[in-house]
Amino acid sequence: MPNKRIALVTGANQGVGLQVAKELVANGVTVMVGSRNFARGEAAAKEIGPGALALQLDVTDRVSIAAAAERIGKEFGYLDLLVNTRLSPIPERAACPCRSTRK
Numbered sequence: 842m843p844n845k846r847i848a849l850v851t852g853a854n855q856g857v858g859l860q861v862a863k864e865l866v867a868n869g870v871t872v873m874v875g876s877r878n879f880a881r882g883e884a885a886a887k888e889i890g891p892g893a894l895a896l897q898l899d900v901t902d903r904v905s906i907a908a909a910a911e912r913i914g915k916e917f918g919y920l921d922l923l924v925n926t927r928l929s930p931i932p933e934r935a936a937c938p939c940r941s942t943r944k
């Protein structure tokens with residue numbers, strides 16, 4: 842029997858992340874529901890149902906990232922899919938080339 846597919850969705854206690862987590866669980870994927878506030882993550886995991894597990898994760902906090910990685914390593918030993926709904930803001934300079942190509 843193949844291993845269960847494991848996904849981590851960041852910012853999954855609401856919005857896009859929550860919807861993605863719901864879809865993945867509905868498709869048989871076990872989803873780690875990444876949330877800065879663990880209680881909010883637990884509430885979201887409960888709403889999603891079996892197959893969703895709350896995980897404290899702030900993508901800007903190295904300690905939080907390391908703890909999340911350690912937990913995933915211990916509980917599953919692997920991750921099939923990472924859905925990162927939280928990206929750092931793109932610096933203004935980085936966005937400029939896109940605009941300049943439209944001229």
Ligand SMILES: NC(=O)c1ccc[n+]([C@@H]2O[C@H](COP(=O)([O-])OP(=O)(O)OC[C@H]3O[C@@H](n4cnc5c(N)ncnc54)[C@H](OP(=O)(O)O)[C@@H]3O)[C@@H](O)[C@H]2O)c1
Nearest residue numbers: 851852853854855856857858877878898899900901926927
């Ligand atoms: N919704 C749209 O139609 C749409 C369209 C295009 C692009 N986007 C982009 O998609 C992303 C998500 O949008 P959304 O509408 O789902 O936003 P949202 O409803 O505001 O949800 C954002 C989620 O990210 C979490 N979060 C914030 N900072 C975090 C951090 N440092 N580490 C981990 N999680 C963090 C929030 O958790 P907390 O509860 O802890 O704050 C929340 O769960 C955004 O970057 C947005 O710009 C959205």
